Amino acid sequence: MKKTLLLAALFLLSRCPLHAQTPVPDTKKQAVKTEKTAKADKKKENPKPGTYLKVILIHGDFKIYSYGYEFNDLNFEIENHWSKQHVGLAGFSIGYRKEDFSAAEYGHFFNSKVFWKAEKKGFYFKPGIGGEWGKPSPRFEQTRFNYKGKELVSYERIYLKRNAWMPIGVQNTGTLNPFVELGIGQKVGPAIFEGGARIGYDKFTVHTFQFQNGNLIFQGLNGEYKFVPTLYFGLGLKMF
Amino acid sequence: MTRRESLVLLSGTLLSGCNSKFFSPTAPSITPESGLIRVDTPEGEIGWSPYLVVQPDATVLEGYKKALMEMKARGNVRGVRIPLNSFRDPVVEMVSSLGLEMIGIISNEELLGPNPKAVIDHYVATFPDMRVLQIGNEVSTLPNTKKVTVEQYMDAFKKIYDHVQSRYPSLILMTQSTFGSGYQGSNELKRMVDLGLNPNNFSNQKIIVGINVYTEVAFNEYVSTRNEFLSGYRFWVMESGTLNPAEHISKVRNFYPRLATALSAERIYWYALWATDDDPEHAGYSLIKHPRFQNQMTYSPLGQALVGVQGGIVK
Numbered sequence: 001m002k003k004t005l006l007l008a009a010l011f012l013l014s015r016c017p018l019h020a021q022t023p024v025p026d027t028k029k030q031a032v033k034t035e036k037t038a039k040a041d042k043k044k045e046n047p048k049p050g051t052y053l054k055v056i057l058i059h060g061d062f063k064i065y066s067y068g069y070e071f072n073d074l075n076f077e078i079e080n081h082w083s084k085q086h087v088g089l090a091g092f093s094i095g096y097r098k099e100d101f102s103a104a105e106y107g108h109f110f111n112s113k114v115f116w117k118a119e120k121k122g123f124y125f126k127p128g129i130g131g132e133w134g135k136p137s138p139r140f141e142q143t144r145f146n147y148k149g150k151e152l153v154s155y156e157r158i159y160l161k162r163n164a165w166m167p168i169g170v171q172n173t174g175t176l177n178p179f180v181e182l183g184i185g186q187k188v189g190p191a192i193f194e195g196g197a198r199i200g201y202d203k204f205t206v207h208t209f210q211f212q213n214g215n216l217i218f219q220g221l222n223g224e225y226k227f228v229p230t231l232y233f234g235l236g237l238k239m240f
Numbered sequence: 241m242t243r244r245e246s247l248v249l250l251s252g253t254l255l256s257g258c259n260s261k262f263f264s265p266t267a268p269s270i271t272p273e274s275g276l277i278r279v280d281t282p283e284g285e286i287g288w289s290p291y292l293v294v295q296p297d298a299t300v301l302e303g304y305k306k307a308l309m310e311m312k313a314r315g316n317v318r319g320v321r322i323p324l325n326s327f328r329d330p331v332v333e334m335v336s337s338l339g340l341e342m343i344g345i346i347s348n349e350e351l352l353g354p355n356p357k358a359v360i361d362h363y364v365a366t367f368p369d370m371r372v373l374q375i376g377n378e379v380s381t382l383p384n385t386k387k388v389t390v391e392q393y394m395d396a397f398k399k400i401y402d403h404v405q406s407r408y409p410s411l412i413l414m415t416q417s418t419f420g421s422g423y424q425g426s427n428e429l430k431r432m433v434d435l436g437l438n439p440n441n442f443s444n445q446k447i448i449v450g451i452n453v454y455t456e457v458a459f460n461e462y463v464s465t466r467n468e469f470l471s472g473y474r475f476w477v478m479e480s481g482t483l484n485p486a487e488h489i490s491k492v493r494n495f496y497p498r499l500a501t502a503l504s505a506e507r508i509y510w511y512a513l514w515a516t517d518d519d520p521e522h523a524g525y526s527l528i529k530h531p532r533f534q535n536q537m538t539y540s541p542l543g544q545a546l547v548g549v550q551g552g553i554v555k
Contacts, residue, residue: 072263101263105457138463139265141502145275150318155275157504162468169423169457170430173464207471214371215412216445219472 048119048187049083056234058097058198064226065158065206067142073099079236081117090117090126100137105168109134113181126194128181135166136175140204154210161203161223177202183232190238200228268497275500279316281545286493287500288546289508292527293479294320298330300514303531305334307513307539310547312338317546321374321478321509323347328366336369343414343478345374348388351396357403364408374450374478375400376416380428390428394435401442413447417478420452426461433469444472452479452511453499463502475503479511483524488542510542 056075063069077095092114100107113130140160146153166174183196208220270276276287290311294304311317319341322332335342344367350359363373375397379388388396393416404411415432418425429437429451436442437449449470453459466475477499482491492510499505514531515522523529527543530536539549 106460138502143504144273159467169461170426170465
């Protein structure tokens with residue numbers, strides 16, 4: 001999986017334009033000036049506006065609190081590239097992400113983001129920022145039990161903080177967390193290929209329990225935000 | 241690239257989503273940190289929690305004894321949960337004689353009586369060897385029993401808790417085990433939180449939260465409910481299992497590590513050592529069959545692995 005993402009990233013990077021800027025002869029100064037003015041006027045226009053339906057594979061492979069995580073999620077997005085920039089922004093997207101395909105009842109997220117876009121010779125660099133709300137799977141919940149013989153001495157549990165309203169199941173057990181995205185892409189005909197990194201910012205809690213003769217004698221609680229880094233590779237098709 | 245080609249590529253990516261192994265987590269491995277013990281089975285090694293539900297039926301006493309002795313000899317049972325009669329019935333005496341830890345359940349009906357404190361006094365006097373008492377089980381959902389609303393339950397539980405703290409401070413109380421399928425159990429648990437189940441009213445050193453977990457939905461909802469509302473309490477899964485004996489081993493292999501890891505369940509009780517031979521809603525959960533007649537007693541595949549039986553003969 002790592003290799004696939006790496007190859008996809010290399011493919012995109014290999015096609016990036018890296019030409020040095022050609023020196024401008026003095027005789028053409030006036031013409032260049034005119035061209036610059038035209039470019040400045042065009043600056044606020046997105047060269048490839050349109051609405052794309054995107055399918056994105058998200059791959060996670062990282063450690064949090066020394067627990068290793070490796071997973072693949074699927075994200076479906078409708079991404080709108082505006083014809084003109086608004087407040088510096090180039091477009092927005094709304095999407096749906098599914099994590100853990102073994103269960104239909106959880107692992108559903110809706111996300112939305114806005115993005116900026118710098119474009120050159122068909123390639124674009126696209127940083128974005130957004131938020132995601134949904135019903136998580138228990139992928140981030142972890143426990144380390146510590147036994148002395150048959151006697152439970154202590155355990156440490158780590159879990160993802162639930163912080164959002166949820167209409168299905170028990171209320172207020174959803175999550176709402178921000179993320180940033182850095183993508184590089186290319187448009188080929190009606191399709192776009194895009195790869196990059198998506199980094200979530202989620203709150204985790206570490207809770208320790210200590211026992212003596214089977215009785216709970218102490219608890220420790222510590223919560224903090226952690227970055228959740230993932231890579232993604234997506235394919236989009238222009239709808240309008 | 242044409243629109244048609246793009247569409248094919250897009251569809252291919254979509255179809256790859258059907259590959260459940262690629263997009264689904266694998267069960268956590270069995271390590272000492274999982275809190276589970278290793279049991280060899282014909283389907284490979286599984287992580288097992290050495291606790292069982294035992295029904296108080298004295299007519300199957302000898303079958304129970306044989307199976308429990310074999311399991312204990314292999315370290316595969318340390319404790320049982322058993323509904324209590326008002327006296328020490330032969331099953332309780334037998335379990336006690338084997339040196340297994342017992343958790344008794346006080347029946348739902350008794351919680352609605354005029355004096356729950358007197359009920360506790362009676363049980364503490366009759367079963368002094370029990371360190372943990374479960375107060376009710378699936379109070380609003382258990383079939384064939386008088387239903388208790390969660391409001392009535394919390395009222396009785398509070399009275400019992402206060403009484404136990406003043407008279408029997410070393411006794412640990414366990415809440416009713418809420419329902420094990422769908423959203424019902426976790427919603428009821430959340431309702432118990434709304435009605436006062438929190439460390440200000442009930443010390444987390446003095447009570448344990450009991451839950452029954454049979455399905456994936458119930459599991460995930462309990463994880464969320466525990467994380468958000470009951471993170472300071474200990475959790476024990478007082479019932480888990482599957483009705484199909486052929487799936488007993490795979491249920492334990494796939495489900496137990498997740499209950500231990502994601503829910504931090506300190507213990508998981510299998511339902512049940514025996515849950516009748518002919519009731520279609522319960523019989524399949526049994527680890528043993530026909531325990532009334534020892535020479536006819538057989539084991540489910542999981543039961544065989546736990547007692548070390550192959551082809552019906554104890555090794």
